[in-house]
Amino acid sequence: MREAISQGLREALEQDPRVFIMGEDVGAYGGAYAVTKGFLTRYGPKRVRDAPIAESVIVGSGVGAAMGGLHPVVEIMTINFSLLAMDQIVNHAAKIRYMSGGQVQVPLIIRTVTGGGAGLAATHSQSLEGWYASVPGLKVVFPTTPYDALGLLRTCFKEKNPIIYCEHALLYGVRGQVPDDYYDVPIGQAEVKRPGEHVSLIAYGRAVHIALQAAQELASKGVQAEVVDLRSLRPLDTEALVASVKRTHRAVVIEEAWETGGFGAYIAYLLHRQAFDDLDGPVVHLGGADVPMPYARNLERQAIPDAARVVATVRENFGL
Amino acid sequence: MQLKEDLSKTDMVHLYRQMHLVRVFEEKCAEAYMLGKIRGFLHLYIGEEAIAVGVAAALQPQDYVVTHYRDHGHALARGLDPRRVMAELYGRATGLSHGKGGSMHLFDVNKNFMGGYAIVGGQLPIATGLALASQYLDEKRVVVAFFGDGALNEGEFHEAMNLASLWKLPVLFFLENNLYGMGTHIDRTYAGGRDVYKAGDHYRVPARHIDGMDVLAVRQATREALERIRHWEGPFLLEALTYRFRGHSMADPVEYRDKTEEARWHARDPIPTFRKYLTETAHISEEQLEQVDVEVEQEVEEAARFADESPEPGPSALWEDISAT
């Protein structure tokens, strides 16, 4: 996964002189998660810019540079720190096109690491992508395989909009096939990662891998679960989700983010609105526990949905 | 004021004209607001005209301007069409942003006017980024970023100053110090004392303070600052001391200011002061200036008429311009 993202960035740097990378420790250090390792020596300090720890001006100057004709990639080390740049992301990046009546474009990619599970406790384990996905004017993508990571990134560089490109800290090691020939993955297209007929497990980010694990366990019990990966939170591929539910008549929406106000709750609502007659029972929303993320291993495990919980949820709610 | 040799009489009359245009335009806005034709917050620039006009006179067309929500003056001084500005304030389809930005968010890319920003301090990181683009593309554009004394205490000001200085970015940080952020006096909000321009010292941003009521002083100081910036020496901070003659917005009855303080500043009104200079020192005739007054008043009337007669945006506009396709 890490290599796929890195490849996407290298391609863009090589193909488009307007692309540059800016963020904390993206250069000399090689990126907090080593995605841009070696970039500084390869592309030089004009293209790969170590910035002060000042999230607002990192994103804000990315917005300005985008308005001025460049295509910046800014890296916010983790989504927790994006809160210090929320003004620039929500009040400015997302609004400038609209408020200028379409005069100004903001082609900006904000790469950020999201999610928990690494023992970093409450300030470093949040999944805030759903917040951003509620903002018109932003796009939010979240790849879960190397194929999607590269394909989505390629599409991001063709966009003229601000995009939040989410990476999960625990998915960098995920392996998978990436074709040599050019391809891309459109933004706003979900994908069925595993077909099944009995229940839809709708997820994004690391929860997709948890759903896949759960589907495997369910299969051993004769239950065929379909795993749908959102890939984009905004725009959301509602059609694909509805289509899946029409096949399976049951759905669990799984995410790491808090259940209260979670993005998954909105998906559940959409399914109730658009596929009510096809449902055998209410859509279940399985999110993270509504607690600040605890540090201790056992407590943290309790707070994030895992495959066993997904299996239990399917069995309890649908009697499968 | 001393006679400025580098300015022709025509240039000087133009400065007067622009200040008067802003003043009359703002008065018209106040009137339209009372009639309910303009809604939302309306922040008038009356009293501060010398700054926008003095700065605009020193800029090149390729330079970028970003500013805060008190932006009509900067927009008109930059040469935005008063009709389209007014139409924007009226929320009409013919407005600069088809009525979707309103008073606080004026944009005109054709004039490199890159926005009014209504989040205090929010424009400063963006200005820094525009300057980064200019440096990166070797365009030699300078970015002028206007902000108020209230923004001094926002983290975004400090983040932007630091980065601009670190990377030697061509930004003119232009502080319009009118002594108040809404109803709170700067002495009660800023710990750095009255030598506010020294806020640049910590980031090694050279700075000066000037009289914001003197259009020629503003123009001259801006020219010098821009000259320095254009030679790639990084950002500059200019602080102009000024005063807003009206409330913070139309909703503000201004109960927090001392009347003698107000009177002292009104006596320094930049427009009559400059007019007096033009007639007495530069020997420009009263008749000529009266002619300008009439033209400006007609222009503003025409802007209001244009706005009034323009259609509202169609319902589909609601969903347009959110994302580029």
Ligand SMILES: Cc1ncc(C[n+]2csc(CCOP(=O)(O)OP(=O)(O)O)c2C)c(N)n1
């Ligand atoms: C971040 C933020 N906080 C508060 C406000 C509300 N507000 C709007 S203008 C203003 C005062 C700003 O004063 P100053 O920067 O001195 O500009 P002036 O109005 O004097 O031109 C305040 C508090 C805002 N728009 N944005």
Ligand SMILES: [Mg+2]
């Ligand atoms: Mg002020």
